Each structure stands twice: as structure tokens, then as C-alpha cells.
Amino acid sequence: MDKVVASAADAVADVGDGASLAVGGFGLCGVPTVLIAALHDRGARDLRIVSNNCGLDGRGLGQLLAAGAIARAMGSYVGDNKEFARQYLAGELEVELMPQGTLAERLRAGGAGIPxxxxxxxxxxxxxxxxxxxxxxxxxxxxxxxxxxxxxxxxxxxxxxxxGIRTDFALVRAAVGDRHGNLVFDKAARNFNPLAAMAGRVTLAEVERLVEPGQIDPDAVHLPGVFVQRVVELTPEQAADKPIEKRTVR
Structure with missing residues (x-):
């Protein structure tokens, strides 16, 4: 029942070339940046990504995009990712865009066994x-x-x-998780994370704070551990690394 693995590198060790992945996050909020970085370091290629967006240039999924590791992307939002737009228009990247609610429901349906x-x-x-x-x-x-x-x-x-969408793997980020894989997401970081986790046949979760089983009130669990196969505990520095996509001041 203990699903904690030693490192992010260990968690993504069997993500091979051509794998499909559902990835949580919206913009740069709730993005599993540590798992993405580990996947980048591993050098997996021809990945098929399902995520609301592909991060920003050099951040989040933008790391994999810049490395030419993504062959196909399914999502609903391009945003300010110039490299995403360049690869798509140049014919280097296959892109399937869809309404945001449709993407959310396709992920949820896949995870619930609805075809x-x-x-x-x-x-x-x-x-x-x-x-x-x-x-x-x-x-x-x-x-x-x-x-x-x-x-x-x-x-x-x-x-x-x-x-419905099913993927080989899912990468998600949670504020709190226990060793059984039960997860709690913080406010807007909840976004696509539970849906992506449901859609993955093997789900990897990076957690900002790891607790023991029973320490999370069952009524507070956002995603039951049955949907999670591996848990990675972040360091305080990794947990605090939360960039802002668009800073607005008054």
C-alpha cells in the first residue's frame, strides 16, 4: 500500500518513447514540474500529451516541447507559448484542440470507464x-x-x-498526499489534476507535503488513492517553486 518512490527519476523510469500522458495543471498553476523535468532528463521522445495547455516557453511542458520530445498534443489552450505555435505551424507538432469543458469531460469519462x-x-x-x-x-x-x-x-x-480519453500515464501535482496515494489539491491548483489522474492507467503524483495514512480527513480527499500508483515527495525548495504566468500589479 505504500506508494512512495525514492525520486521523480524513479517514478518516470518506465515512461518510454511514444507513451501517452495526461498532465494536470492550467497555465503554470498546479503543474507537476518536477516530474516533467525528470521526464525531460530521461530523454523520452515522441510523447503524446493530453493537457489543457503546453506550459510556457521553457516552463512546465514547455521544457519537453523545446526539446522536441512531444509528437502530439491534445488540449484546449495555446496561450503565450510561442514555441508551441511555431512547431504547430511548421508541421513539427500534431495538435488536437477542443472546447475546454469537452477536454475535462473526456478525461473524466475515460477514468470512469465511460467510452x-x-x-x-x-x-x-x-x-x-x-x-x-x-x-x-x-x-x-x-x-x-x-x-x-x-x-x-x-x-x-x-x-x-x-x-473518453485514456492514457498510458498521468502526471499530477497535489498540495498534500499520503502514502496510500490519497490527494488534496490547493484551490485553483485542483483544475485538471483530478481528471488527468483518473485518465492515466499509471498515475504519478508529486506532493508538496507527505503525510501518513489516516492524517487526511476522508471528507477532505479530492482524489482517492485508487487512482494513484506512485507518489513523489517534493523538497521544500521544489514545493515553493510556483512561478506566476502573468503578474498583474496595480
Whole structure:
């Protein structure tokens, strides 16, 4: 039952080339930066990433992107990541964008064993009709486009069929975790982390504070340990490393 591993490097040791990963975080909030850095150091290539966004240039998933380690990205937000945009437009990166709520539900559905579901989001657009450019050719033409999806009517309204997402691994970050893998997330850092953890067949969690089993009130658990296979305890310095994506002062 003790799921704590010695280091982040040990946690990602079996993440091989071509692996698919669901990664928690939004912008730079709640991002498992230590596990991502360990994966970068390991040198895994051709990774297929499912995450709301791909971090910033050189931060979070931006590290893997800059190293050319990501072959495909599924998400809902590009943000200010210039390298992400460059690779996509140059045909170096395949990108599947979708509505943010659809991404969240696809991750949750996959983790709950639901193969697909219907949603009104995207009906009447290229999300449902197909034709979104997933990958460009070097000459700027569309090399791979999204396929059309099934649309059905329920109660007089149209809905598009979306498939649940399952990945080989998931990387998440929590404020508190115990040795059994039960996790608690802090405020907005909760974002996509529980959903990503559910979607991964093997979930790796870095925790800012490790406690013993029973020290977390069961009513306070945001993600049960059944969804987590490995836990990495962060150092105080690693736990305090929380950059701000856009600092606003008055």
C-alpha cells in the first residue's frame, strides 16, 4: 500500500518513447514540474500529451516541447507559448484542440470507464463537422485534418459524440498526499489534476507535503488513492517553486 518512490527519476523510469500522458495543471498553476523535468532528463521522445495547455516557453511542458520530445498534443489552450505555435505551424507538432469543458469531460469519462458521451459543445462547427487542421505540411497545406463526428438529436437539440480519453500515464501535482496515494489539491491548483489522474492507467503524483495514512480527513480527499500508483515527495525548495504566468500589479 505504500506508494512512495525514492525520486521523480524513479517514478518516470518506465515512461518510454511514444507513451501517452495526461498532465494536470492550467497555465503554470498546479503543474507537476518536477516530474516533467525528470521526464525531460530521461530523454523520452515522441510523447503524446493530453493537457489543457503546453506550459510556457521553457516552463512546465514547455521544457519537453523545446526539446522536441512531444509528437502530439491534445488540449484546449495555446496561450503565450510561442514555441508551441511555431512547431504547430511548421508541421513539427500534431495538435488536437477542443472546447475546454469537452477536454475535462473526456478525461473524466475515460477514468470512469465511460467510452463516449454526447455534448452540445461544438455542434455546427468544425469540431463536429471535421476539417480542423491537426497537422500542417512543411508547405503550409493541411496534412492531417480532424474527422467528422457523429451528431444525434435528443429532445430537439443536437449533440456531438465525444470519446473518453485514456492514457498510458498521468502526471499530477497535489498540495498534500499520503502514502496510500490519497490527494488534496490547493484551490485553483485542483483544475485538471483530478481528471488527468483518473485518465492515466499509471498515475504519478508529486506532493508538496507527505503525510501518513489516516492524517487526511476522508471528507477532505479530492482524489482517492485508487487512482494513484506512485507518489513523489517534493523538497521544500521544489514545493515553493510556483512561478506566476502573468503578474498583474496595480
Amino acid at each position: 463516449a458521451f454526447y455534448t452540445p459543445a461544438g455542434v455546427g462547427t468544425q469540431v463536429a463537422d471535421g476539417g480542423l487542421p491537426w497537422r500542417y505540411a512543411p508547405d503550409g497545406t493541411v496534412a492531417v485534418a480532424s474527422p467528422a463526428k457523429e451528431v444525434r438529436e435528443f429532445g430537439g437539440r443536437e449533440y456531438v459524440l465525444e470519446e
